[in-house]
Amino acid sequence: MLDQSTSVLPAEDELVPAAEPRAAHVSSDAAANTQEDLTAEIGSLSDAYARALRNGAAPETQPRLDYAPYRSSILRHPTKNLYHADPETIELYSPAFGHQDVHALESDLTIQHNGEPIGERIIVQGKVLDGDGRPVAGQLVEIWQANAAGRYIHKRDQHPAPLDPNFTGVGRCITGPDGSYRFTTIKPGAYPWKNHLNAWRPAHIHFSMFGTEFTQRIVTQMYFPGDQLFPLDPIYQSIVDQDARDRLVATYNHEQTSPEWALGYNWDIILSGSKRTWTENEAFGNAGDEE
Amino acid sequence: MSKLTPTSLTPTVLTPTPGQTVGPFYGYALPFTKDNELLAPGTPGSIRLQGIVYDGAGDPIPDAILEIWQPDADGNIVQRTGSLVRDGYTFTGWGRAAVGNTGVYTFTTVNPGPTEPVPGKPGAAPFIAVAVFARGLMNRLFTRVYLPENEEALAKDPLLSSLDPERRKTLIARRDHDGGLSWDIRLQGRDETVFLDFEGIRA
Numbered sequence: 086m087l088d089q090s091t092s093v094l095p096a097e098d099e100l101v102p103a104a105e106p107r108a109a110h111v112s113s114d115a116a117a118n119t120q121e122d123l124t125a126e127i128g129s130l131s132d133a134y135a136r137a138l139r140n141g142a143a144p145e146t147q148p149r150l151d152y153a154p155y156r157s158s159i160l161r162h163p164t165k166n167l168y169h170a171d172p173e174t175i176e177l178y179s180p181a182f183g184h185q186d187v188h189a190l191e192s193d194l195t196i197q198h199n200g201e202p203i204g205e206r207i208i209v210q211g212k213v214l215d216g217d218g219r220p221v222a223g224q225l226v227e228i229w230q231a232n233a234a235g236r237y238i239h240k241r242d243q244h245p246a247p248l249d250p251n252f253t254g255v256g257r258c259i260t261g262p263d264g265s266y267r268f269t270t271i272k273p274g275a276y277p278w279k280n281h282l283n284a285w286r287p288a289h290i291h292f293s294m295f296g297t298e299f300t301q302r303i304v305t306q307m308y309f310p311g312d313q314l315f316p317l318d319p320i321y322q323s324i325v326d327q328d329a330r331d332r333l334v335a336t337y338n339h340e341q342t343s344p345e346w347a348l349g350y351n352w353d354i355i356l357s358g359s360k361r362t363w364t365e366n367e368a369f370g371n372a373g374d375e376e
Numbered sequence: 377m378s379k380l381t382p383t384s385l386t387p388t389v390l391t392p393t394p395g396q397t398v399g400p401f402y403g404y405a406l407p408f409t410k411d412n413e414l415l416a417p418g419t420p421g422s423i424r425l426q427g428i429v430y431d432g433a434g435d436p437i438p439d440a441i442l443e444i445w446q447p448d449a450d451g452n453i454v455q456r457t458g459s460l461v462r463d464g465y466t467f468t469g470w471g472r473a474a475v476g477n478t479g480v481y482t483f484t485t486v487n488p489g490p491t492e493p494v495p496g497k498p499g500a501a502p503f504i505a506v507a508v509f510a511r512g513l514m515n516r517l518f519t520r521v522y523l524p525e526n527e528e529a530l531a532k533d534p535l536l537s538s539l540d541p542e543r544r545k546t547l548i549a550r551r552d553h554d555g556g557l558s559w560d561i562r563l564q565g566r567d568e569t570v571f572l573d574f575e576g577i578r579a
Contacts, residue, residue: 147394148514155397157512160432161563167517167573168543170535173500174491175447176518176574180470183457216390225460229405237401255405257460291399293406299445300574302507304516306396323514324394332393355390357575 118281120317126154127322134325145326154319156280172300177361179295179302182225182259192258194228194270202252204233204271206347209335212264213294215301216358220264227293228268230254235274235288244276269347275314287314287321294354301356308334309350395515400439402509403474407441410462412473414444414485421449424556425483425521425549429475429510432564436479440510442561443472444483444521451489451502487523487557501529501536503547508561508571517571521559522548535572543570 130152138144150162195202209228213221231237231254234246238253256268273288289306296302308321315321315330324330332355341349398406415422429440446469447453454469462468473481488502503520522530530536536544546569549559561569 146391148396150514152514155512155514158397158514159512160435161437161510161512162514163517163568163571164432164564165568165570168535168539168570170572170574172574173534175445175453175469175488175503176505178453178455180445180459180468181455181457182459185457186460214390216392218390227406229402231401238404239401242401253404291396291402291405293398299505299507300518302443302516302518303393303395304398304509305393306399320397320514323396329391329394332391333396354393357392358389360574 120281120283123154123281123284123319124317127316127319130154131322131325144328145324146329148323149325152319152323154280155323156319158323172298172360176299179224179297179299181223182295183223184259187225187257187259189258192256192266192268194230194252194254194256194268196269197253198251200251202232202249202271204249204252204274206269207272207350208267208269208341208343208347209290209307209350209352210265210267210341211335211351211353213260213266213296213354213356214264215296215356219359220260220262221294221296221301221356222260222262222264224260224295224297225293226258226260226266228256228270228290230270230290231273231276231288233271233274235276237276242276246274246276272309272348275312280319285314285317287312287318292354294356296356296359298360300360303354303356305354306333307352310334310337397511397514398441398509398516400511402441403439406472407474408460408472412471412481412483413462414446414467414469414471414483416464417484419484421486422484423487424552424554425485425504425559426556427481427558427560428479429481429508429561430479430563430565431512434565436475437510437512437563438475438477438479440479440481440508440513440561441472441474442481442509443470443507444485444504445470445507446485446488446504447491447502449486449489451491453491490529501526501533506561508563510563513563517563518574519561519569519571520547521557523557524548524551539570546570 152158232249232252236246258266260266275285275288278284287308289308291306293304335350335352338349338351429437431437448467456466456468458466459468459470471483473483475481488504490502501522503522506519508517549557
């Protein structure tokens with residue numbers, strides 16, 4: 086549960102290897118590569134993908150698990166092909182979440198402390214749909230993000246930007262009958278990391294979603310339109326297809342902007358297609374029917 | 377403005393949103409109290425499921441987070457809320473565990489029971505569905521952990537029987553002396569765990 090009352094500091098057992106986020110300290114391996122080196126690597130993979138497309142390859146829609154410019158992926162990607170399997174029994178269902186699990190106020194990240202967080206207040210809203218366009222109703226959406234200065238409340242984030250005592254950066258909500266979600270938060274800042282010298286992540290909000298089937302489980306990141314760091318970022322660029330990358334970028338929507346209050350962004354999430362045979366009730370958004 | 381809004385309930389095949397790495401900073405966001413306790417430890421019938429997540433150099437990964445989703449001991453697929461705020465009595469079938477500093481994860485759960493076979497298909501051996509997330513892992517991975525007993529069911533299982541024996545064993549847990557299950561995950565390398573793709577090719 087969100088702790089809305091006490092310390093903003095995380096629990097003692099949270100661990101992240103210090104090598105990645107600590108900006109004040111430059112390790113020898115990080116010093117080995119500059120942004121220029123990384124940009125060249127990204128460019129060469131991008132050129133190879135463009136050639137493959139011209140030769141008739143199908144467009145890629147997901148990140149590459151093996152994407153060397155993101156150094157941490159080198160020892161952490163499977164080298165064998167994912168094994169094609171038909172989802173069975175439990176995999177064709179999702180855990181159930183509801184308002185017992187998530188309080189309505191958890192979707193507002195600006196009211197979790199006594200004061201107002203610093204930063205540009207924003208509303209991020211959209212719909213969770215499955216690959217057939219059906220709304221994913223009554224499901225859990227979780228988000229986490231850096232504060233306006235680009236600092237996470239995480240003890241291993243040593244980026245020398247200020248913590249905000251009024252901002253934790255964690256939110257949850259349950260989607261509505263039409264698959265809709267809505268968060269009020271502040272726009273996160275870009276932050277430096279240790280992938281290479283002068284590496285900066287574009288501003289992003291981490292999203293975690295469930296579908297109606299466990300096979301649709303997804304964790305991803307939402308970005309903001311027009312970010313100058315996009316071409317430089319190996320995590321964003323690990324999705325080599327521009328159309329696919331664009332699916333992670335929210336749209337500024339002035340009609341969702343709340344006058345004298347918050348800027349509006351829209352971002353819809355499409356999960357993979359459903360594998361289960363749906364009943365008519367399920368197709369119209371009434372959860373709970375057995376097939 | 378939206379590129380993605382469907383116009384009707386007629387099935388429209390939409391392209392899925394890409395995943396991205398869970399990153400290093402999920403630790404203050406995704407874990408929650410009793411996240412890895414599908415049952416309270418010590419409850420009759422409860423077991424420990426534990427293991428280590430390894431990288432391609434054979435080193436434990438200290439920043440991975442796992443989710444499990446499983447039927448109850450009788451093979452029922454549970455559709456009850458309360459996973460995030462556990463009341464200590466309701467088995468919801470879902471849990472989440474961040475690994476500790478040494479790469480070890482732990483769940484308290486039950487042995488999954490056999491679910492009803494799909495008509496016309498051979499019965500699958502009981503398993504726990506697993507999703508793996510980690511810093512450095514660009515997208516979540518799906519896999520399964522099977523119980524080591526009932527070799528006949530394992531031999532007939534549609535997935536296991538299609539794998540060569542060396543790879544099959546990466547999906548089968550060891551039974552501990554205390555009745556618990558041990559099952560390690562190897563993201564890369566010779567004993568790389570079998571990770572699953574449910575998508576195949578869409579027309």
